[in-house]
Amino acid sequence: MANINNIVKNVNIFRKSFTFADKDVTKWFPGHMHKGMQQMLNRLKKVDCVIEIRDARIPISGNNPKFSGLLRARPHLLILNKADLCDMEQKETVLQALRNDGIEEILWTNCKEQFPQTIKVNLIPTIMKLIDTHPRYKRTELSEYNVMVIGVPNIGKSSFINAVRRTHVQKGKATPVGAKAGITRSVMEKIKVSADPKIYIYDTPGVLAPEVKNINTGMKLALCSCLQDHLVGEDLIVDYMLFWLNKHKKFQYLKVFGLTEPTDDVLVLLNHVAQKNNKFSKRRSIDSNQGRIVYRPDFTAAANIILQKFRSGELGPIMLDSKIKAD
Structure with missing residues (x-):
C-alpha cells in the first residue's frame, strides 16, 4: 500500500468538488x-x-x-x-x-x-x-x-x-x-x-423534502441509503463516496479493497473490485458476426460490494457532515 503521508502531501491530485450532469437527486418526492x-x-x-x-x-x-x-x-x-x-x-x-x-x-x-x-x-x-x-x-x-x-x-x-x-x-x-x-x-x-x-x-413512513437543497446533501442521503440506490445509480453513489473519502483524507479503502494507491477515478475502483471479486456480466459482442459471448466487469455488482462495506463501517467511522454543515 502507498505511504499515507505521501498521499496526504499530494491531496491536490483529487477533485475539489463533486458534479454530475446526467442525473438530478435534488428532486425526490414519491x-x-x-x-x-x-x-x-x-x-x-x-x-x-x-x-x-x-x-x-x-x-x-x-x-x-x-x-x-x-x-x-x-x-x-x-x-x-x-x-x-x-x-x-x-x-x-x-x-x-x-x-x-x-x-x-x-x-x-x-x-x-x-x-x-x-x-x-x-x-x-x-x-x-x-x-x-x-x-x-x-x-x-x-x-x-x-x-x-x-x-x-x-x-x-x-x-x-x-x-x-x-x-x-x-x-x-x-x-x-x-x-x-x-x-x-x-x-x-x-x-x-x-x-x-x-x-x-x-411508526411513520420516511419522508424527504420535495427538493433536496444541493447536490452534496442529496448524495450524502444516497450514500446513507436514504434514497433507493437504483434511482440514483450505484456507480454515481460510489463516485461520491470516493470523492468524499479522498477529500477528507480517509484512505482505509486502500486496505479494504487491496489497492496499492488511491484513485480519484471511480471506473478504476469499480474495475478493480469487480476483477478481485470475480464479478462479470455476460454479453454478446457487437463487433462480431458470430455474436460471440464476451465477459465484462460488472460495475453494478462491484458498486454494491463497495457500498455494503461503506455502510457496514468497514471503511472506518464517518461524519459525512464535515465541519457540521451540509456542504
Whole structure:
C-alpha cells in the first residue's frame, strides 16, 4: 500500500468538488411521501411527543425542513441512530451545532444492538421529562402517552421502535425492517413500547423534502441509503463516496479493497473490485458476426460490494457532515 503521508502531501491530485450532469437527486418526492406527511399532521392532535431520528453520520443533511411544523407543535427528542458507524470524535461539535438550531434533547444510539443502553436507561425518562414540562393540550387527564417517530427514509425508525419494544415490554418485532428506503408506507396504528409508564408509538413512513437543497446533501442521503440506490445509480453513489473519502483524507479503502494507491477515478475502483471479486456480466459482442459471448466487469455488482462495506463501517467511522454543515 502507498505511504499515507505521501498521499496526504499530494491531496491536490483529487477533485475539489463533486458534479454530475446526467442525473438530478435534488428532486425526490414519491406520492406515498406526500400521503405520509398528511397522515402525520392528522395524527398530531393525539400525540404528546415527537421523536425525530437521524443517521448520526448526517446529523445536519439528514434533517427534513418540512418537519418543522410537527416539531414546533410538540416536545421534540432527537435520536442520532447508527452511532456505531459515526466518527464520535466530532460528537461535541455536532451537539453544539444542533443546540444552535434549537434542539436541546439529543440521544445517541445503535438500534441494531439487542438492548441498546441509551434506550434501556435514558429514553423513557427523557420522554416523560419532555411531556411533563410541556402542555398536553386536551390530553392532560389521560394516563397513557402517545409518541410519534419521524425521519427521512431508512434511518432506523422501525429498528428503533422494535428495540424499545424489545427492551421495555419484552416483545418481538412490531414493525418491518428493511435495508432499502421506503419500507414503511403509511402511519401505523399505535404500538405499545412501555407498560409503566404506558407509552404507545406511531411508526411513520420516511419522508424527504420535495427538493433536496444541493447536490452534496442529496448524495450524502444516497450514500446513507436514504434514497433507493437504483434511482440514483450505484456507480454515481460510489463516485461520491470516493470523492468524499479522498477529500477528507480517509484512505482505509486502500486496505479494504487491496489497492496499492488511491484513485480519484471511480471506473478504476469499480474495475478493480469487480476483477478481485470475480464479478462479470455476460454479453454478446457487437463487433462480431458470430455474436460471440464476451465477459465484462460488472460495475453494478462491484458498486454494491463497495457500498455494503461503506455502510457496514468497514471503511472506518464517518461524519459525512464535515465541519457540521451540509456542504
